[in-house]
Amino acid sequence: MTGAHDPDPDLDPNPDTSLTARVRRDPGPAARWGAVMAVLVAVEAGALAAALLSVVASVVAALAWLVGGATGAGVPVEGVLAALDGARAAAEAVPTLLSRETIPNQGHRTAAGGPWTGTFLGLEPAHAWALRAALIYAYAFLIGYWLFRGYLVFRRHYRAAEWTPRDDRLDRFRDHGWGRFGLVVVVLFLATAAFAPALAPTTPERNLVAPCQHQVTYYDEAAGSVASTPVCTANLESASNGAGGPNVGPLSYDDYGRFHPFGTLPTPGKDLFTFLAAGARVSLFVGLLAMGIAGTLAVAFALVSAYYRGPVDLAAVVAGDSVMTLPSLLVLILVAATFEGHPLAEVYSGALVVALALGVTRWPFLWRAIRGPSLGVAGRTWIDAARSFGQHPATTMRRHMLPAIAGYLLVYGSMMLGGVLVATAALSFLNLGVQPPTPEWGRAISLGEPYVATQSWHVATIPGVLITLVVTGFNALGDGVRDALDPHTAAESGVAVAATGGDGG
């Protein structure tokens, strides 16, 4: 804590300067930070541009579909989409550091026991893949750290205020071990989802979606020569089908010289790691969209009902409680069954419907969690003060109430995200929700469930452990954020004891 000296010599005597003016006066730290950031972005520029373009293309397509559906007439966007697709292909052609082209792990021996060809520096596929995966995760953490570092640079050199209440919260979070653990797990999960195509030993397209249209080249020991076969044939040969059947366990090669970090799935024998990495994207999509919908509804209800109270509050309570009384899983099953065959269910193999259904049924839980803080802040005198000088209710809610509940929203949102992931997986386990070929973690568990007690134990166990880990990670992150926001609860749970223990002297 810096003392509140008065007058403070460090304080900018002219508070009106803009951020650009402040940076211009002392460009050193910003330039150093920007240079490193530019390098970090440049090595992945192609992938970033491609990702951005594909998001734009999805949005254009969705808007066209919406407008077309509303007016009954098709909207001619094919040209735009084709242009976007071309641009994306061009962006993908730009070499990036962390791609499978730069560090390839798919190759084959040239002779029995002989050296590998096609892999990075002739390394064994396992080592090449491990190197790439390690680099990708390191890159993800580096980017995350550098963004945070950017905030620190801003705070130290360019922020107009010497101190804001956020600083203390950030410092508290930095001392929160459990919260940091959660953050690490969440970053790993996000990195897996973001880098899924580059991270997996093979691509979803090659291995999961259209395996029969791709070839795998391998050294055929029986024939004693290098041969080629469709991926789907190779997959069938390397499935994990439990006791008595073939099995490719974790960290092992199949007969085609392909390395499987998590082993393979049962027939038709897809690669489990590729499946899970691609599935992380689906989970993230469903989780973020569902929580986005639930969060928006919850915030709207919380702010409006806390500001106006009375009948408005009562109506919100009745509406929320009505939704809460519905048995969640049954409603999801009903929605999944009802939308079968509907055009909406074709978006992302049904992930969109699952996300919408989860968002619409989960908001009351989130709303209940932030209702208390909203009512608390609505009762503060500063809300009356805003009213007394004629502030618009909407502005009052946004400026004076939303920041006070945003932290709680983050806490309960991140905790509830775990529940959404579990619900999505549960639907997939029941063969509802997200449909093949789009991978989903719950389906992997469902596929491996008969083999848990056999040599193919890994099929269900690994995704199960991962779901548990990710959900725990989000909960830990939420715990950390809550303790950072509200040190009183932290003091009760003993986290602050160490901090206060030194004050005895």
Place this chain on the structure above:
Amino acid sequence: MSESDGGEASVSAGRGETLIEVSDLQVRYDGGWTGPTVRAVDGLDLRIERGETLGLVGESGCGKTTLCRALVGLERPASGAVRFDGTPVADRSGADRRRWRGDVAMVFQDADASLDDRLPVGELVREPLDAHDWKRPADRRERVRDLLDAVGLDRAWERRYPTRLSAGQRRRVGVARALALRPAFVALDEPVSGLDASVRAGVLNLLADLQDEFGLTYLLVAHDLSVVRHLADRTAVMYRGTILERGPTEALFADPAHPYTHVLLSAIPGPEPSSSSDRIPLRGSPATPTEQPSGCPFAGRCPAAIRPDAHALDDGTWERIDRLREIARERCRRAPSLRERAASILGIGTGADAADLRGAVLDGIDPPPAVREEIDAAIDHLAAGRPAQARRFLRAAFGSECDRERPADHAVGEERESHCHRHREEFDSPGDVLGRSGE
């Protein structure tokens, strides 16, 4: 009247005309489904002249803050009207009401809770300007600096957060924000409570300077009577949601008219400890104003209450009767226990209670038999768990004008009014009764 400046000059200056007029104002807080409705402001009349400071004094919970809030439009009156510059506030709506919001302002009692601690000081002071789209952003920044200068805060404080400010500084920020739109009227709710003496003097002088500079009209609410005496041109004494006495501050402090004013002023500690012996004791606790009194709101606790002619009793006996009435009032207020309720339904008195009451009321006095009969009957009602009946009975037996009629406005001096039956010619004046006639 030009509206183009965002209301800045919309209220023409000129002292001596009425800026705010409150007539028969009632503000109630609904107690929900189970609780009683609280009459925080109960039939209040008030007039505030342009450019003056009206002091408002009274004990905690008498409705001072509620009145402030009603004047700046934070409370919706149950009945009655607040007129600002001749127009009833309730008649203003839409853009007109928003413009009026810029003409009135309030400095809140709790400076901590009235400043959003997530926004820096500059943003807080600027917010009213933003809300009213006051001129251009550059002008607003300039104005914020001027305001901070005006309340004596260095402009460097603009980017500090309220949690880093001292109590006095926060109070100054609250004042700066209230003045941002150059209001004509500012309600100051305990502007210096909780500040230490030097800071208090600073804030008070600041308020006086700002009034001179901008021609502001103040309603100054304070516990501390010396603050009001120092700053207010006129003073109003409030009790249970209504004004009991009002007049020029000096005259009112020098020669209080209403018995309640006597009591309040007698509670100011004098320079010597011995002078505290002049203090007039006040019986009972301040009543929660849940019911409308049929007579004077102060009657139950008044040390100068008029005694009915029907009984010629000595002071000691009257004191005991007052005590009994106080007990009845208290029992009406609190919810009866299960046992008392059962006893009331069965119509049986609890003997011990009756004996206790008799002891407390009758011990050491010897009232005439007729009076004693009345007292016994009231005690029986009380012991049987019927406090409301006991109250009615006692009022009928021992009540006077004070309990039956609301006192009229009595002119008690130049521009002075007091609501007390004792100002009528047939009674002794409150000052004579309390032995504190104007010195």
